[in-house]
Amino acid sequence: MSFDPFASSDPFASKHFGSSNVFEAERTGKIHVRVQQMGRKWITTVAGLDDDLDLKRIARAMKKTLHCSVIVVSNEDEEEVIQLQGDQREFIKEWLVVNEVLTEKEAKERMVIHGA
Secondary structure, eight states: OOOOGGGOOOTTSOSSTTOSOHHHHHTTSOEEEEEEEETTEEEEEEEOOOTTSOHHHHHHHHHHHHOSOEEEEEOTTSOEEEEEESOOHHHHHHHHHHTTSSOHHHHHHHEEEOOO
16 A cells, blocks of 8 residues: 555545535534433433534533533544433434524434434
């Protein structure tokens, strides 16, 4: 395996060839909502939100609205994840749409809610 300095890709090219809007192309990753049991307590995690969002600010707003403990932690892949106390799966999608973090269409297409 050798290094070819002339084989580098164009840094300004779109990652997704079929999309004409660069900002729309970047927002195609899935958002995973998982719930897991830690002893007697349940924890809900939200991973895959866009990098341009301020997750700490979203966590503070969730804490006030959902009345539970909410923190931002890093997972194994060095990705920031929102962690909520309790089983909040049914409220997350509605909260993200009502507070305009996601549109209704984005929520349907991108959100994957994993069961226990």
